[in-house]
Amino acid sequence: MIIHLKANIDKESAVKIATEMSGKLIYDENKYIIITSSKNDLIPKKYENEIDNSFIIDNDIQLSSKNYINETRKVKINNIEVGGDSQNTLMITGPCSIESKSQIEECAELLKANGLTTLRAGCFKPRTSPYSFQGLGLEGLKMLSDIRDRYGFNIISEVKDASHVDDVIEYTDIIQIGAKAMYDHGILRETGKQKKPVLLKRGFGSNLQEFVQAAEFILSEGNPNVMLCERGIRTFETKTRFTLDLCGVSFLKEYTNLPIILDTSHAMGYSYGVPDLTRACVAMGIDGLLIESHPNPSEALSDASQQLNFKEFNTMFDSLKPICKAVNRNLI
Structure with a gap:
């Protein structure tokens, strides 16, 4: 209740x-x-x-339920809006990890050339292997902050554990909680105690109830600015990294009041399939996309196989425009 x-x-x-x-x-x-x-x-x-x-709500999905607020919440990210009646589809793009000043500068120019607003890059990387590149940490956040100051972009980066939540809050405009941290109640509660927008990724072994209940932890601490991110779930299929749960997205659109972002890069795991998946997502009229792009994916220090090079990104981006027009969405 x-x-x-x-x-x-x-x-x-x-x-x-x-x-x-x-x-x-x-x-x-x-x-x-x-x-x-x-x-x-x-x-x-x-x-x-x-x-x-x-x-009166008959389950543990309460603040995010359309039985409570019967429309998608509007989340303000500085000068832009996502959800509500905005009709915006937010294109978030950038590399899996920030690797150097020159690399992130090239990525910023890609956004600028396409009139986009929101740059992503990981600084604290929750890698599956302890021997993989773990990110530049605070140094990377400061590089992103410099890009924001010079280009005016909104910045999103991931929180890996509760010990650096404050750093990510200070240097970014959107806090990303990754799939591996979806059950980390310390992170959920800390990000809920402030008002900066939070993008919560679904754990790849989590059902929809568990996913939305994780969002409830943030909402119930007082932060209403939560966006859900479907990034693929683990199934018996091994030819793709994960399976993008578009059926689940339809459920979330019907029953929850939170904006929905889709990450096709992590779902597919291979760049060749990202454009097709992204076009399907845009046709659903979702609130945003998270696409990984890199100046030279073959040299990327993390997730090289799923990142689009700039030519591939531009070709895909142009193909999304008529679809957005058909479903009355603005690609920003």
């Missing part, structure tokens, strides 16, 4: 009510909200005058 307290209720009173109802208290849009695990409408009579509205 979600309970909206009246706007004139002070914090002390709100804490008292939430404690008695064994609920979680957040402050959003000038009012206190209590979220409880109760699935009935039994509110203590002595608090009826303090309550403005209540929502």
Whole structure:
């Protein structure tokens, strides 16, 4: 159950009510909200005058449910909007990892040439092997911050563990929580305690309920700016790295109120299939895309096989424009 307290209720009173109802208290849009695990409408009579509205939701997907907010939430990323009534499809692109100043400068020029707004690059890399490139860390974040200052891009980079959440918050505009960190409650809670947009990736072995419940951890700490990212799940198929769950995307669009981003690079795992998958995603009218691009993928220090070179990216990008027009989306 979600309970909206009246706007004139002070914090002390709100804490008292939430404690008695064994609920979680957040402050959003000038009012206190209590979220409880109760699935009935039994509110203590002595608090009826303090309550403005209540929502009975019969499962653990609450704040992200369309039974609560019956439209996609709008997430503001500085000067752009994703979700809501914006009709924007956000194109996030850049290398898997930032490797050098010259490399990220070339990537920035690719975005500039295509009129794009949002650059991605990993600085803290949660690699499967301990012997793989682990990223440039704080040095990489500072390089990205310099690119932002000079080009005006929004920057997204990944948090690997709770110890450097503050660094990623300081130097980026969107915090990415990767598939391997989806169950890291420390990261989920820390990113929920601030208002910067969060892109939450689905774990490759997680079902949709678990995925959305991870988003609820962020929302229930008070951060409403959460975007879901489908990046492929592990199935019995071995010819592709993962399987992009477009059926799951349809479910998320129908039942949740969070913007949806699709990562076709990690799903496919091989650059040859990324453009086809991306065109299919755009046709679904989704809120954003995450595509890995690199000046010279064969020399990339991580995930070389899935990154598009700039010629491939430009060809794919041009092919998306008529599809966006057909489904009434703006590619930004």
